[in-house]
Amino acid sequence: MYKLRFNFxxxxxxIATTAIPENVFRASGRKCIITQPQIWAFxxxxxxxxxxxxxxxxxxxxxxxxxxxxxxQAQHYFDSMKNMTxxxxxxxxxxNFGVSDPVLRHPRLYLHEDKKTIPHKVVVHxxxxxxxxxxxxxxxxxxxxxxxxxxxxxVLGSILENYxxxxxxxxxxxxxxxxxxxxxxxxxxxxYWQLAGEIASAAKFIGVNSGPMHIANCYPRxxxxxxxxxxxxxxxxxxxxxxxxxxxxxxxxxxxxxxxxLDTDVGLTFSHxxx
Numbered sequence: 262m263y264k265l266r267f268n269f270x271x272x273x274x275x276i277a278t279t280a281i282p283e284n285v286f287r288a289s290g291r292k293c294i295i296t297q298p299q300i301w302a303f304x305x306x307x308x309x310x311x312x313x314x315x316x317x318x319x320x321x322x323x324x325x326x327x328x329x330x331x332x333x334q335a336q337h338y339f340d341s342m343k344n345m346t347x348x349x350x351x352x353x354x355x356x357n358f359g360v361s362d363p364v365l366r367h368p369r370l371y372l373h374e375d376k377k378t379i380p381h382k383v384v385v386h387x388x389x390x391x392x393x394x395x396x397x398x399x400x401x402x403x404x405x406x407x408x409x410x411x412x413x414x415x416v417l418g419s420i421l422e423n424y425x426x427x428x429x430x431x432x433x434x435x436x437x438x439x440x441x442x443x444x445x446x447x448x449x450x451x452x453y454w455q456l457a458g459e460i461a462s463a464a465k466f467i468g469v470n471s472g473p474m475h476i477a478n479c480y481p482r483x484x485x486x487x488x489x490x491x492x493x494x495x496x497x498x499x500x501x502x503x504x505x506x507x508x509x510x511x512x513x514x515x516x517x518x519x520x521x522x523l524d525t526d527v528g529l530t531f532s533h534x535x536x
Contacts, residue, residue: 262293262310263294263322264323265282265322266324266325267299267300271472272453272476273471273474273475275302275303276476276479277350277475280363280367281351282303282308283365288360292308293308294310294312294317296313323358327350329507335511338356338357341356341361346505346515347503348366348503348515349503350368350511352366353505367479373457373480378464378483380464381427382465383428384465384466384473385430385432385444385468386432386437387433387440388412388436388437388469389469389470390471404507405496405507408491409490410470412490413490415533416490416533417438417442420467421440421442421444431445447459456473456476460473460483466486469488470487470509470513478514485517486520488533488536489519489521489530491509497528500528502517502519502529520535
C-alpha cells in the first residue's frame with residue numbers, strides 16, 4: 262500500500278486528489294492509506310484504508326500537490342507528455358508519480374452517482390473562498406489575477422436572464438454574494454455530502470474556481486460553466502485551462518466551459534453574456 266500525504270486541506274484541495282487511489286489501484290493492485298484526520302473527501306472511497314501514523318509508518322509515501330506550483334513536476338509532465346496542457350488534474354498528478362496511463366480522469370466521491378438529473382435545475386456558486394483567512398493575498402497579481410473570485414453584478418444579471426425559466430439554486434457560504442432574482446437561496450444549508458447531492462442532481466453547474474466546482478467535476482454528466490472573474494483579458498489570452506505554466510490554470514479541467522467578465526470572447530473563454 263501507499264500512504265497519501267496531503268499538503269492542503271480546503272474542499273477543492275481534497276476533492277481534486279480523489280481519483281488518485283483508484284488510479285493507483287488499477288495500476289498496481291495496491292490500495293492507498295490516509296492517516297491525516299482533516300481528510301474527509303475519501304470517506305466513501307473503496308480504494309482507501311484509514312490508519313493512524315504509527316500503523317502506516319512502514320509504507321512508502323506519495324506527497325500530493327494537485328497543481329503545478331512545483332516547477333520540477335511541471336517540467337516532468339511536459340517531458341513525459343510533450344504537452345503544456347494537462348488532460349486533467351488527475352492525469353497531471355498520476356503522471357508525476359509514475360502512473361502514466363490513468364483510467365480515471367476526474368475526481369470521484371463515490372456517492373450520489375446514481376442521482377436522477379433534474380432537467381431545468383441549475384446550481385450556482387457565486388463566490389470563492391476568502392484567501393486572507395490563510396494569510397494569503399486576496400488577489401494573486403503575480404499569477405495574473407486582477408480581481409477576487411466573486412461574480413460581478415453583470416455576471417449575475419446574465420445568469421438570471423439566460424436562465425429565467427430554470428430553477429436556480431444558490432449554494433455556498435452564508436457570506437457569499439447573493440444571486441437574488443428568482444433564485445432559491447440555500448447558502449449555508451448543506452454539509453459537504455449534502456452539497457454534493459444537491460449538485461449531482463442538477464443539469465448544470467455555474468460557479469467560480471472553488472470547492473463546489475471540484476464537487477461538480479465529480480459528476481461528468483453534469484454540464485459545468487465556470488466564470489473566470491479573477492482574470493483580465495491579457496492573462497486569458499496567454500494561458501489555457503489545464504496549463505501547467507500557470508498554477509491557477511492548472512486547477513481547471515479543460516473539459517469544462519469557461520466564461521469571462523467581459524462583453525467579448527477571449528482565448529478559450531466566452532463572454533459572460535453567453536453563459
